[in-house]
Structures are given as structure tokens and as C-alpha cells.
Amino acid sequence: MTNNRLILNANKTDFTIIGTFRQRSKLSRFFPMLILNHSITPSDTVYNLGVTFDNDFNFRKHISLTNRSWFYHIRDLLRILAKLIATALITSRLDCCNSLRYSIASKHILKLQWVHSCLARVVTRTPRVSHSVPPLKYLHWLPVQSHIIFKLCTIAYQTLSSGELSYLYSMLSLTPVVRPPG
Known part of the structure; x- marks a missing residue:
């Protein structure tokens, strides 16, 4: 050597x-x-x-380690698929008609939030009795009221910056924000 x-x-x-x-x-x-x-x-x-x-x-140890790795990836795949299916089926319906939901009563928003939190718990396999905020944070999902506002702001920004949706562009107006000094 x-x-x-x-x-x-x-x-x-x-x-x-x-x-x-x-x-x-x-x-x-x-x-x-x-x-x-x-x-x-x-x-x-x-x-x-x-x-x-x-x-x-x-090869007993090799098979044991291989199985452990496979089951880790299977669990990860199940979590990813659950999140994708949840997003496709439930969250996409949450996005529908956000402009109508913007001004509804908070008790109705709470009902939507309850379903959204339940979905987050199912996807993350969190117990039903646990708090709903950690699963929502883990999935990077906003609360329903914030989600509605975020989607409306995104549509407004895209409309103002591109000007493509002329029917929406004509309804929007830019108002400068005057901030007090200090």
C-alpha cells in the first residue's frame, strides 16, 4: 500500500x-x-x-435493511398520494367560488374550516382529538379564511400585472396607500 x-x-x-x-x-x-x-x-x-x-x-441483514427501506418509501408514497388526492378532491373545491365566500358569515367559514382541518388530520394521520393547527402547518395549508383572501389577492395581482382578463381588469382600480410617517 x-x-x-x-x-x-x-x-x-x-x-x-x-x-x-x-x-x-x-x-x-x-x-x-x-x-x-x-x-x-x-x-x-x-x-x-x-x-x-x-x-x-x-443475506438476512441485507433483506432486513432492504425491507425497512422499502416500507419507509411505501409509507412516504402513501402520505404523498394522500396529500395529492386530498388536494385534488377537496382543496380544489375549496378554491371554487372564492369571491362568493369572501363575505359570508364566519359561522359558515368555521364549518368549511372544520372539514379542512379534518382532511389535514386524515392526510397526516393525526388523532381526531388533536389540535388542527400542526397538521395544517405540516401540509403548508392556510386556514380557510386566509386561503380565500390569498386566492382573491392572487387573481387580482395576476389580472393587474398581465391585463389579460379584461372583464376583471376593468373592475379593479389601483389606490395608492398613504402611510403615516414614523
Whole structure:
């Protein structure tokens, strides 16, 4: 190794002895071994090129780690799909007719908020009795009243900046805001 200017990194060096328990126990007296002033011992498992090898060469650890990774991604996929479906089915209906909902009574907005919060809890798998704000924050969903105002402001901004929707553009007027000094 030193002839090729290579240095052994003891923290990254890992090896295993593959064989039966009896075969491995015959070699145990040679370890720990001193190589280039580093004491090394065989590991039960080693990781190489995406595969975890164990000293019995039965891939039990590799299969266990692979399954854990797959189930993590499946749970993540379920969460993503739940959020996409929720957005497509429920939130899209919330966006419909925002201009009509802007001035309705707060008790009606609370009914919409109740359904919106229930949906957030279902998507995030939060218990029914828990507070609704953390799931809404986690999903980056605004409360219903704020959502309605945000959507109306977005439409107004797009109309004023592009001028494309002439029927809306003619209804909007810019009023300068005068702020008091200080």
C-alpha cells in the first residue's frame, strides 16, 4: 500500500470472514490484527456496492435493511398520494367560488374550516382529538379564511400585472396607500 502512496483509513476499513460459526471461531485467535499500526477485527456485516454481506452469507441483514427501506418509501408514497388526492378532491373545491365566500358569515367559514382541518388530520394521520393547527402547518395549508383572501389577492395581482382578463381588469382600480410617517 505504501509503495502506491495509499494510506489505510482504519475508520473506513471493514471486512468480514465468511463461513460457518465453527470455521470463523478457528480464526478468532488471530484478531485483533495490527496492520500499518491500526488494530482491525472482522465485522459481522459489511456493506459494498449497495449490498450488505453477513458472515454467514445468508443475506438476512441485507433483506432486513432492504425491507425497512422499502416500507419507509411505501409509507412516504402513501402520505404523498394522500396529500395529492386530498388536494385534488377537496382543496380544489375549496378554491371554487372564492369571491362568493369572501363575505359570508364566519359561522359558515368555521364549518368549511372544520372539514379542512379534518382532511389535514386524515392526510397526516393525526388523532381526531388533536389540535388542527400542526397538521395544517405540516401540509403548508392556510386556514380557510386566509386561503380565500390569498386566492382573491392572487387573481387580482395576476389580472393587474398581465391585463389579460379584461372583464376583471376593468373592475379593479389601483389606490395608492398613504402611510403615516414614523
